[in-house]
Structures are given as C-alpha cells and as structure tokens.
Amino acid sequence: MAPKTEKFEDSNENDLMLTGFRHYPTDRNLPNKSPHTWLNGKRIDDDVGPYWRVHNKLYDLTDFIDKHPGGKDWLKTTKGIDITEAFESAHISTGAEKLLSKYYVKNISTPRNSPYTFHEDGFYKTFKRKAQPVLKKVGRGPSWSMVLIQDSIVLTFALLLISAAATGSHMLAVIAGVLLTMTGFCAHNFFHQRDNWRMYYFDLTLFSSYDWRITHGLSHHLFTNTIYDYEISSVEPFLEFLPKRNKSTLQRYGCYIYEFFFVSVLQYVEALKRICMILFGKQEIRPENLLPIMELLLMATIASSFSIASRLWLEMHLFCSASFIFVGLAVAHHHPDIYHAGDAMREDRDWGLCQLDAVRDRVEVTGNLFLVSTTFGDHALHHLLPTVDHSKLSYLYPVLLETCKEFGIPFRFMRQWDLFIGKYRQLANITPNVIPAGYINE
Structure with missing residues (x-):
C-alpha cells in the first residue's frame, strides 16, 4: 500500500505542507488507534521494505536483533521503519555508526518522510560531541540516588497498598494511587534505557512499558507535538492541542470540565484496548502485563472481601490515571509559545532545535532530582x-547552554503556573503561530 498524501485535517490554509512531513500519517484518525496501528502506519509511510532506514541508507539488522545492547524489542518493533531519529538520539558516541556499517544493504534515493536533519555541523550533532566527554566522565546510567528514589517510592506504594487492603481505607487507596503515579513517572526514566528490571515498575500502573516504548519513546520523543506524535492524536478529539481553526466551542472550552473525567478513565481504556488486542491475537501477552492483576489478588487475600479489595484497587488506579495524565499534560509541552503542528517551523530543521521548540523546562523543578524524576523534569x-x-542530565546543562549560545538559540525556563494555564490556552487556541516557536517574543 502506498503512503498517503492528504490535507492536514483543519482548513485549506493549514495543509500538510505546514507540518513538515511528506505524508499524512496512515491510520492516524482511526477511532481505535493503538501502538501497533501507529507502527503499521509508519511502515506504510516510510516504505522501506523489510529493512531499517538510517538517513539515506538501508540496513538489514535481522541478525543483530538478539545482540542489540539496548534489548531486542527496540529492533523487532522498528523493522520496516525509518529509525534515523531513534538511532541518532539513542547513540551518543560513534561506535554504533561503525557497527551499523556491517549490516549495510544499499543506498536509498527516496526522500525521508521526516523533515528533520542531522548535519555534522548542526546544533544537535554539535551538542552530542560536546556531551560525549562529560558523559564519559560521569556515566550514562542511574546513580545510587536515582535507584534509591525509585525503589523507595515502589516500597512505599507496596506498603500503602497492603495497608489500604488491611484497613479498607479509601484514603490510603488514594494515597497509594499518588505513589503509583510517582512510580510511573520515575520508571519512565528506566524504560528509555537498555533493558533493565526497574523499567517494569511502570507496568504496576495500567499502562504498559512495552507499549510506551512505542507511543512515547518512538513516537512522542522523536516527533514531539507533530502529526506523528501518538500522544497528541491519542487524546483527540476530546483534547485538541493542535491549533486547528475548526475546533468546536465544546472542544475549546468544554474540555475544562470533561477533562477530569477523561483523564480518570484513560488508563482503563488503554488497558481494555490491550486486553482486546491480546484476545484477538494481534498482540502477545507479556509477563509484566499481569502485574496489576497481581496487585488485585494481593489486596484480595488481605481485605475482608474480594468486593472491598476490588473497589480499593479501582479507586487506586482511578486516581493514578487522573493524576498521571493531568500532570503529564501540564509540565512540558503545551503552551501557545511552544511549537505544535500547524505552527510555522523554523527554516533550520535540525532535530535538536525542533525538540527545543516543542518543550519547556520549569524553574521550580530543575536542580532537584526527586522532582525531576517524579514530574518529568529537565x-x-x-x-x-x-x-x-x-x-546525569544536570551535568549537561553547561554543554546545552554553551551550544545554544554558539547557535544563537534562546533557551528558556518557564514557571509551572504559566505552563498549567498555557495548556488551557493552547486547547482553546485556533490561531497557528506565524513565527517559529524558538523566536516568539524575541
């Protein structure tokens, strides 16, 4: 099936060309979208056959899947896809590039669907070169402080879960939900890394670390706030973050009210979709998918009845879903001054610069590892x-600021309150920015 080229769903003025991509994402508008429909659509749009594309070359990494240091799932899920952004952002040194040459198949002349560039003298490649000696000195993996924070949160969550079941306390179940939210935020740090057992802490929520490696790691992180960002499309039409001129009044302002119901059930919806995919044979069940069920069974053995245990378990995950999504949508990516598909893109499509256009850091969080790890900081x-x-991210601020200064890029922090209000301003926004986000108010 050939990739589609169609209008960006908005108006005649705001068409596909403004998004920077050559194709409108196949299956983006499916009502039952999932990580796997995103991958299948990406395979159609990238059209590279049974290979992996990096820049303008095709590679056959089949024999390398089981040898991949990051874990075989990263390569198994991306077969038939242009992985340029994933390859560049995951590998900081040049060792991976040298290894990649062993699996070279041929050059490809078809332009990439993605608009992003990775020139050797560009912002991102320059930043990576500057970061290499810093990371060689401090390392890339978790410090003892990071491990202590993650494990302490999980232990506290477990104790609260047991206490809630033993006492039948709804308040303890809600507090356990708060700790479960913090567990998910923190574990997100670990599933971005090579396979490790702490990444499965994320599966204590009703989300899946495997699915999130696709929807968050391969989609949102690589194509932030674009039409290929699953985290943008998955909440539509209830939450419309793109500056579409045809947003209804209900979408623009009604979301202030119905958002709270929507975010409360979203984890349940994703879990039900995953169960359906497994039942219909479209997805294999993974051992970590059973962790929430094990929570329920543990609570049932402690509580006075299965009915009470079930209610407490549902309340815990309801509060986890509400706080996880509500916080996640308000901490970094949504404000009228931040790039969203439909806004004017900068002329220099360097991937690193476009990432900076689509994110803001908060002054209240930076410098505190606990807040950084539990609220998507730095x-x-x-x-x-x-x-x-x-x-290890805090060690890289001097390098980032130095590179920004070298390229004349204004790096900004925002206050959490401004981002919180900005999220609602963006939901109501129907006017795309005509000035690239990196230069607004300059």
Whole structure:
C-alpha cells in the first residue's frame, strides 16, 4: 500500500505542507488507534521494505536483533521503519555508526518522510560531541540516588497498598494511587534505557512499558507535538492541542470540565484496548502485563472481601490515571509559545532545535532530582538524550547552554503556573503561530 498524501485535517490554509512531513500519517484518525496501528502506519509511510532506514541508507539488522545492547524489542518493533531519529538520539558516541556499517544493504534515493536533519555541523550533532566527554566522565546510567528514589517510592506504594487492603481505607487507596503515579513517572526514566528490571515498575500502573516504548519513546520523543506524535492524536478529539481553526466551542472550552473525567478513565481504556488486542491475537501477552492483576489478588487475600479489595484497587488506579495524565499534560509541552503542528517551523530543521521548540523546562523543578524524576523534569535534555539517566542530565546543562549560545538559540525556563494555564490556552487556541516557536517574543 502506498503512503498517503492528504490535507492536514483543519482548513485549506493549514495543509500538510505546514507540518513538515511528506505524508499524512496512515491510520492516524482511526477511532481505535493503538501502538501497533501507529507502527503499521509508519511502515506504510516510510516504505522501506523489510529493512531499517538510517538517513539515506538501508540496513538489514535481522541478525543483530538478539545482540542489540539496548534489548531486542527496540529492533523487532522498528523493522520496516525509518529509525534515523531513534538511532541518532539513542547513540551518543560513534561506535554504533561503525557497527551499523556491517549490516549495510544499499543506498536509498527516496526522500525521508521526516523533515528533520542531522548535519555534522548542526546544533544537535554539535551538542552530542560536546556531551560525549562529560558523559564519559560521569556515566550514562542511574546513580545510587536515582535507584534509591525509585525503589523507595515502589516500597512505599507496596506498603500503602497492603495497608489500604488491611484497613479498607479509601484514603490510603488514594494515597497509594499518588505513589503509583510517582512510580510511573520515575520508571519512565528506566524504560528509555537498555533493558533493565526497574523499567517494569511502570507496568504496576495500567499502562504498559512495552507499549510506551512505542507511543512515547518512538513516537512522542522523536516527533514531539507533530502529526506523528501518538500522544497528541491519542487524546483527540476530546483534547485538541493542535491549533486547528475548526475546533468546536465544546472542544475549546468544554474540555475544562470533561477533562477530569477523561483523564480518570484513560488508563482503563488503554488497558481494555490491550486486553482486546491480546484476545484477538494481534498482540502477545507479556509477563509484566499481569502485574496489576497481581496487585488485585494481593489486596484480595488481605481485605475482608474480594468486593472491598476490588473497589480499593479501582479507586487506586482511578486516581493514578487522573493524576498521571493531568500532570503529564501540564509540565512540558503545551503552551501557545511552544511549537505544535500547524505552527510555522523554523527554516533550520535540525532535530535538536525542533525538540527545543516543542518543550519547556520549569524553574521550580530543575536542580532537584526527586522532582525531576517524579514530574518529568529537565525535559529538554531528556528529549535530546533520552537514554541518559535523569540523574546525569544536570551535568549537561553547561554543554546545552554553551551550544545554544554558539547557535544563537534562546533557551528558556518557564514557571509551572504559566505552563498549567498555557495548556488551557493552547486547547482553546485556533490561531497557528506565524513565527517559529524558538523566536516568539524575541
């Protein structure tokens, strides 16, 4: 099936060309979209056959899947896809490029669907070169502080879960939901890295670390706030973050009210979709998918009845879903001054610069590892180098600011309140920015 080229769903003035991509994402508008429909659509749009594309070359990594240091799932899921952005952001040194040459198949002349560039003298490649000696000195993996924070949160969550079941306390179930939210935020740091057992803490929520490696790691992180960002399309039409001129009044302002119901059930919806995919044979069940069921069974053995345990378990995950999504949507990516598909893009399509256009960091969080790890902090650096542990990102601020200064890029922090209000301003926004986001108010 040939990739589609169609109008961006908005108006005649705001068409596909403004998004920067050559094709409108296949299956983006399916009502039952999932990580797997996103991958299948990407395969159609990238059209590289049974290979992996990096820049303008095709590689056959089939024999390397089981040898991949990051884990075989990263390569198994991306077969038949242009992985240029994923390859560049995951590998900081040049070792991976040398290894890649062993699996070279041929050059490809078809232009990439993605608009992003990775020139050797560009912003992103320059930043990576400057980051290499810093990371060689401090390392890329988690510090003992990061491990202590993650494990302590999970232990506290487990104790609260047991206490809630033993006492039948709804308040303890809600507090357990708060700790479960923090567990998910923190574990997100680990599933970006090579396979490790702490990444499965994320599966204690009703979300899936495997699915999120696709929808968050391969989609949102690489194509932030674009039409290929699953985290944008998955909440539509209830939450319309793109500046479409045809938003209804209900979408623009009614979301202030119905958002709270929507975010409360979203984890349940994703879990039900995953169960349906498994039942219909479109997805294999994974051992970590059973962790929420194990929570329920544990609570049932402690509580006075299965009915009470079920209610407490549902309340816990309801609050986790509400707080996880509500916080996640308000901390980094949504404000009228931040790039969203339909806004004017900068002429220099360097991937690193476009990432900075689509994210803002908060002054209240930076510098505090606990807040960074539990509320998506140091987010610009995390997007630029997602496989670097959160505990090592602070070492890279001098390098980032130096590179920004070299390229004349204004790097900004925002206050959390401005981002919170900005999220609702963006939901109501129907006017695309005509000035690239990196230069607004300059």
